[in-house]
Amino acid sequence: MSPTSLTPPLTLLQRLDLALRCMTPFVITLLLALVPVLPLHLPHEIDLVPAFTLMAVFYWTVYRPDLMPASAVFAIGVIQDFAAGAPLGITSLILLGTHGVVLGQRRLFVGKPFAMAWAGFLLTDAAATAVSWAFASLLAGEPLALGQSLLQFVVTLVTFPILAWFFVTTHRRVLARV
Amino acid sequence: MKARTEAVFRFAAPLKAAMARFAFLSLVAASFALMLLGKAEVVVVERVRMALLDVLAPVFGVISQPAEAVAGAVGEVGQVVHVYQENRQLREQVARLEQWQEAARRLDTENQALRALLNFRAGPETRQVTGRVMGDSGGAFVRSILVAAGAEQGVAKGQAAMTGEGLVGRVSEVGERSARVLLITDLNSRIPVVIERSRERAVLAGDNTARPRLLYLSPDARLSPGDRVSTSGHGGALPPGLPIGVVAEVGERGVLIQPYADWARLDYVRLLDYGLTGILPSLPAPPPAKSSRK
Numbered sequence: 344m345s346p347t348s349l350t351p352p353l354t355l356l357q358r359l360d361l362a363l364r365c366m367t368p369f370v371i372t373l374l375l376a377l378v379p380v381l382p383l384h385l386p387h388e389i390d391l392v393p394a395f396t397l398m399a400v401f402y403w404t405v406y407r408p409d410l411m412p413a414s415a416v417f418a419i420g421v422i423q424d425f426a427a428g429a430p431l432g433i434t435s436l437i438l439l440g441t442h443g444v445v446l447g448q449r450r451l452f453v454g455k456p457f458a459m460a461w462a463g464f465l466l467t468d469a470a471a472t473a474v475s476w477a478f479a480s481l482l483a484g485e486p487l488a489l490g491q492s493l494l495q496f497v498v499t500l501v502t503f504p505i506l507a508w509f510f511v512t513t514h515r516r517v518l519a520r521v
Numbered sequence: 522m523k524a525r526t527e528a529v530f531r532f533a534a535p536l537k538a539a540m541a542r543f544a545f546l547s548l549v550a551a552s553f554a555l556m557l558l559g560k561a562e563v564v565v566v567e568r569v570r571m572a573l574l575d576v577l578a579p580v581f582g583v584i585s586q587p588a589e590a591v592a593g594a595v596g597e598v599g600q601v602v603h604v605y606q607e608n609r610q611l612r613e614q615v616a617r618l619e620q621w622q623e624a625a626r627r628l629d630t631e632n633q634a635l636r637a638l639l640n641f642r643a644g645p646e647t648r649q650v651t652g653r654v655m656g657d658s659g660g661a662f663v664r665s666i667l668v669a670a671g672a673e674q675g676v677a678k679g680q681a682a683m684t685g686e687g688l689v690g691r692v693s694e695v696g697e698r699s700a701r702v703l704l705i706t707d708l709n710s711r712i713p714v715v716i717e718r719s720r721e722r723a724v725l726a727g728d729n730t731a732r733p734r735l736l737y738l739s740p741d742a743r744l745s746p747g748d749r750v751s752t753s754g755h756g757g758a759l760p761p762g763l764p765i766g767v768v769a770e771v772g773e774r775g776v777l778i779q780p781y782a783d784w785a786r787l788d789y790v791r792l793l794d795y796g797l798t799g800i801l802p803s804l805p806a807p808p809p810a811k812s813s814r815k
Contacts, residue, residue, distance in 0.1 A: 431559030491661035
């Protein structure tokens with residue numbers, strides 16, 4: 344039943360190596376949460392960056408849900424909101440929602456062509472955009488301008504393949520035998 | 522042995538699933554709780570924000586440098602293309618500004634002479650701290666920047682943040698070595714302003730777009746594009762006369778202001794300390810003006 348009984352016990356270094364490898368998805372996502380805050384000196388009109396954490400949570404929930412537990416998702420959302428000075432709680436709610444829904448549907452994506460995952464991400468991105476806009480408007484007490492949200496939706500969708508390629512590479516290099 | 526393990530698994534699997542579901546739902550509830558706490562502006566949340574600002578400040582200090590280098594390199598390539606045109610424009614501008622400098626010197630001398638005649642008492646001394654911009658918020662719902670100067674350098678909540686061009690915002694959170702500046706374009710920014718030409722008063726309100734709008738303008742106010750807008754000093758939050766921008770558009774969508782500040786080149790900001798407490802700091806008894814900000 345348990346595969347560990349067939350393999351010899353791990354040395355300390357091997358355990359450490361394994362632990363670090365297992366933490367990779369979380370650490371990458373955490374760093375991605377800080378990227379939006381970097382001064383990129385963009386013009387004010389397009390001063391937004393793709394929702395990197397949404398992509399990361401989507402990818403790792405689909406392909407390695409064991410390494411992206413709900414608690415990690417929550418922590419990433421909270422840290423992102425604090426770092427950006429954004430209204431608290433919205434990002435963690437969005438990311439948790441994504442995690443919860445995707446976890447139930449991941450069989451649709453695992454082992455299927457990338458287009459399928461991209462289509463799934465389109466729906467996720469759309470839902471996340473709508474929900475975050477709704478909550479941000481609710482907290483602000485007035486409907487917010489939709490332009491920025493829509494732009495972010497598109498930018499996020501378009502950058503997803505690039506980030507996904509990066510995740511796949513990491514996945515193969517670091518987590519191949521984990 | 523094998524049978525026993527299987528039995529344990531049969532019992533443990535549903536239990537584990539139930540635990541996971543419970544944990545998930547608790548985290549969702551925690552997110553909602555955070556939303557309410559953040560909205561209610563609980564002191565604890567503010568403390569945590571400040572503490573985290575200080576933890577994150579060195580991290581941003583390090584990782585913002587390669588990001589700036591990349592942005593700088595991209596910008597330089599663009600600049601090389603436009604260098605001739607820009608040079609010509611700058612020459613014209615220098616010629617124009619030299620005339621203004623002449624005028625300013627003359628007015629300054631005259632002003633000082635008149636002040637001496639009237640025995641004028643100057644306003645309170647200004648102290649200023651300049652800080653490097655080490656982060657901005659790329660979210661769709663918030664417009665703020667992180668500045669590498671904090672309480673240790675004398676930064677306090679409510680101080681005005683300026684670039685060479687004009688007002689960019691107000692200090693909203695202060696850590697030991699870092700501070701967050703709420704930009705005038707942020708949804709929560711409300712700044713009492715005055716139209717310089719007509720002395721009409723209004724409130725400049727951000728809406729997360731590049732051009733904030735004027736609120737509470739009297740209906741018979743006459744404005745035209747190009748009118749300069751500066752702080753009025755009402756409410757005691759900011760000193761009067763800080764330049765903000767010009768009227769860009771008077772139309773159905775209201776009066777839009779084009780700020781002087783160049784958002785794409787926000788590298789350093791000056792934080793001005795006028796010794797004004799105003800409406801922003803958490804006073805023991807908040808004045809009624811605070812509720813109207815929301």
